Amino acid sequence: MPSPSAGAVVARVEYGGVCGSDVHMTRGEFDLPHAIVLGHEGVGVIEELGEGVVHDYAGVAVTAGDRIYWCPIAPCHKCWYCTIEKDFSSCTQATWFGPVDKPTWGSYADFVTLPEGAAFFRIPDGTTSEAVIAFGCALPAVLQGVERAGGIKPLSHVVVQGCGPIGLAAVMLAKLSGAATVTAIDASPLRLRLAEQFGATGVLDLASTSLDERLERVRAVSGGRGADLVIEASGHRSAFPEGLGLCARNAAYLLIGLWASQGEQPFDPSLIVQRNLRLIGTQYAQGRHYHDAMKIVSLHHQAFPFEALITHRCGLHEARQALGLVTSGQAGKVVMRP
Numbered sequence: 260m261p262s263p264s265a266g267a268v269v270a271r272v273e274y275g276g277v278c279g280s281d282v283h284m285t286r287g288e289f290d291l292p293h294a295i296v297l298g299h300e301g302v303g304v305i306e307e308l309g310e311g312v313v314h315d316y317a318g319v320a321v322t323a324g325d326r327i328y329w330c331p332i333a334p335c336h337k338c339w340y341c342t343i344e345k346d347f348s349s350c351t352q353a354t355w356f357g358p359v360d361k362p363t364w365g366s367y368a369d370f371v372t373l374p375e376g377a378a379f380f381r382i383p384d385g386t387t388s389e390a391v392i393a394f395g396c397a398l399p400a401v402l403q404g405v406e407r408a409g410g411i412k413p414l415s416h417v418v419v420q421g422c423g424p425i426g427l428a429a430v431m432l433a434k435l436s437g438a439a440t441v442t443a444i445d446a447s448p449l450r451l452r453l454a455e456q457f458g459a460t461g462v463l464d465l466a467s468t469s470l471d472e473r474l475e476r477v478r479a480v481s482g483g484r485g486a487d488l489v490i491e492a493s494g495h496r497s498a499f500p501e502g503l504g505l506c507a508r509n510a511a512y513l514l515i516g517l518w519a520s521q522g523e524q525p526f527d528p529s530l531i532v533q534r535n536l537r538l539i540g541t542q543y544a545q546g547r548h549y550h551d552a553m554k555i556v557s558l559h560h561q562a563f564p565f566e567a568l569i570t571h572r573c574g575l576h577e578a579r580q581a582l583g584l585v586t587s588g589q590a591g592k593v594v595m596r597p
């Protein structure tokens with residue numbers, strides 16, 4: 260285990276979150292420049308601080324033994340997106356996964372080395388590591404997406420397509436934002452139950468409802484208008500035309516889950532024009548979203564069953580099974596526990 264260079268941090272991994280993106284990477288659906296250690300979600304205990312590191316990226320003092328939660332992308336702060344647009348998630352020269360023969364922060368590992376520039380935050384005492392890792396990269400991704408979409412308005416009607424960790428984080432955020440109704444759609448009874456625990460006011464089972472029935476239900480709870488905000492968190496292209504159809508006039512349609520679902524999908528673009536819709540895409544999240552995600556979990560850990568979201572804890576030798584569980588629909592959150 261190498262000592263951290265100046266500005267870097269070495270941490271012992273407590274939990275590495277297993278994300279749907281990891282599955283896409285192992286299937287070769289995402290271009291990687293070299294072999295990597297998987298795992299972009301993690302919480303751990305500081306083992307050693309590099310020279311000059313005395314506080315986290317929110318100014319909170321840190322020392323060896325403190326628990327931290329980190330953003331896996333270190334932006335360059337030198338490119339167009341970092342400097343002119345201040346959108347660090349679009350950085351063109353970000354340090355993502357390092358090569359496997361160097362210290363890396365892939366979290367399917369016993370230890371990680373966070374390079375200088377990778378934002379990390381001290382987990383407050385009284386907030387469990389499991390509560391923080393439960394939403395891994397999902398809550399930060401939703402926070403960034405909702406920010407791009409202009410927020411969730413109080414008393415609005417929200418539909419969330421897909422109730423994996425991203426969808427559940429979206430359900431919770433809609434609830435916390437004061438949405439009048441939050442309707443969650445999924446085919447897994449387990450996930451629909453979780454959606455209710457995280458604030459869904461209604462759930463629609465894909466397996467037992469038709470597209471027309473779902474549209475009817477969403478209209479019934481929204482005064483006949485449809486949803487003011489639809490959040491796609493399913494990763495299935497077929498969700499796209501349905502999501503458009505569920506939108507009320509002047510609604511926003513936020514697309515998060517379709518990140519790795521490349522391919523064509525027929526839909527009627529006239530709906531976008533005739534209903535004055537806004538379509539918003541988003542990918543990754545920035546340091547501030549990781550900070551805010553941790554704060555939200557910390558503030559609301561008594562109101563929502565974050566730890567209960569974790570249904571499977573796998574050792575490093577069970578990584579393949581862990582990846583399989585993520586796509587099975589039978590799991591809530593799967594985490595690696597080195």
Ligand SMILES: [Zn+2]
Binds near residue numbers: 278279280281299397
């Ligand atoms: Zn992820």
Ligand SMILES: [Zn+2]
Binds near residue numbers: 335336339340341
């Ligand atoms: Zn940059």
